[in-house]
Amino acid sequence: MPSLSKRTQYFTDSVIRRMTRVSLKYNAINLSQGFPDFPPPQKLLDALASVAYKGPHQYAVTWGAQNFREALAKKQEHFMGRKIDADKEIVVTCGSTEAMMAAMISVSDPGDKVVVFSPFYENYGADAILSGAEPIYVPLHAPDFHFSAAELEAAFQQKPKALILCNPSNPTGKVFSYDELKLIADMAVKYDVFVITDEVYEHIVYKPYKHVYISSLPGMYERTISCSSLSKTYSITGWRLGYIIAPPNIIDRAKKVHDFLTVGAAAPLQQAAMAGLAMDDAYYTDLLDIYTRKKELFLDGLKSLDIRYTKPQGAYYVMVDISEFGYKSDLEFCEVLARDVGVGAVPGSSFFHEDVNDFIRFHFAKSEDVLNKALERLATMRQKIKRRA
Incomplete structure (x- = not known):
C-alpha cells in the first residue's frame, strides 16, 4: 500500500473537541469546548x-x-x-x-x-x-x-x-x-x-x-x-x-x-x-454586560476557592494554574478532573509550543446556574484529586 501524506502524520485529533467527549463520558460539566449553552437572539x-x-x-x-x-x-x-x-x-x-x-x-x-x-x-x-x-x-x-x-x-x-x-x-x-x-x-x-x-x-x-x-x-x-x-x-x-x-x-x-x-x-x-x-449598538453593549457578569461570577468563585488563575481581558476563557497538584501530564489531570470532580477542562499544553503543563483552560460561556454548579464541584477538587510527589 502507498504511504499516507507526510504532512498529516504529526496530527492529533483536536484536544479541545476530545475533552468534550471526555466530559460526555463522565457526565461532567463541559467547560472545555467554548460554545454557549444559551440560545441565539x-x-x-x-x-x-x-x-x-x-x-x-x-x-x-x-x-x-x-x-x-x-x-x-x-x-x-x-x-x-x-x-x-x-x-x-x-x-x-x-x-x-x-x-x-x-x-x-x-x-x-x-x-x-x-x-x-x-x-x-x-x-x-x-x-x-x-x-x-x-x-x-x-x-x-x-x-x-x-x-x-x-x-x-x-x-x-x-x-x-x-x-x-x-x-x-x-x-x-x-x-x-x-x-x-x-x-x-x-x-x-x-x-x-x-x-x-x-x-x-x-x-x-x-x-x-x-x-x-x-x-x-x-x-x-x-x-x-x-x-x-x-x-x-x-x-x-x-x-x-x-x-x-x-x-x-x-x-x-x-x-x-x-x-x-x-x-x-x-x-x-x-x-x-x-x-x-x-442589530444596533445596544446589542453589543448587552452582550458585553452578559459576559462581564459571567466572568465576575466565575472568577470570584475561583478566588474564593483559592484556585489560582490569570485574569482574562477579553473572550470567555480563563487559564487556571494546577502546578500545586504536581501532575507531569496536564492531559491526565483533565481526565481525572472530569472523572472525579465532574468538570471538563482543556489541558494547557495543547496551546503551548513550550513544555508547559501547569495550566488548564476553562470557559465561562454558560448559564449562571451551570457556572455555580461547576464551582460547587470545583470546591471538592483538592479532596478528590491527590497531589503527586
Missing part, C-alpha cells in the same frame, strides 16, 4: 424559522450572498472605522476556521515561515502544516502574557511571510494594547510581512481594555487579512458563518482558494443571520 431564531419555508435553499454566490456581504460590510464599517467594499473586500467562509485556512493558503507557499504567538489556538499549528509553512513561535509570558520586543524581532529577522494574531486571544483572554499592536505593525512594515488576524472575540473585551483593529494602524490595511465570524458574537457556533476582510488583491486570491475548499457557506443561514448584523 430571538431575532435570529425568528429569521431562521422564516427562512426554513421561504428559502433560499440552493447555492449562494460562492464568496457570499450579495445581501449578506452588504449587511456584513455595513456592520463592520461601523466598528472597524473604514469603508468596506462588499464586492471586492469580503469573502464569506464556513466559519473563521476556514477563513484562517484560506488566508494561510492565499499568502504562503510550502517552506515559507509564519510567526505564531504561544500559547495559541490549536488550529494555527495545523493550518501551518496544511499550507506547508513552518511556524516560528514567539512566547507570551505569563501572568499577563506580554511578549518581548527582542524575541519578536528575532522572529521577524527569519524572514517570515506572515504573522498570526489572535486578538482577543484564545486561550488566554489577552487583549493586545495599542502600543503592542503598533510594535507588531512597525515590524510587519519593516520586514514586509502579512498579518493574519483572528478576531472572533472582537465584541467581548472587558473594561477598561479596548479592541483595536490592527488593520487601522498606519501602513497596515494593505497587509492585514482580517478573519472573524458570527459564532461567538451571536451565539451561533453551529451555523459556521465566518469571513475574511482584506484589500481587493488579497480577496481576489482568497475567493479562489475558498471556492475550492468549501464552495460556499450555507445560503439559508446567511439569510437568517442578517437579522443579527442589523
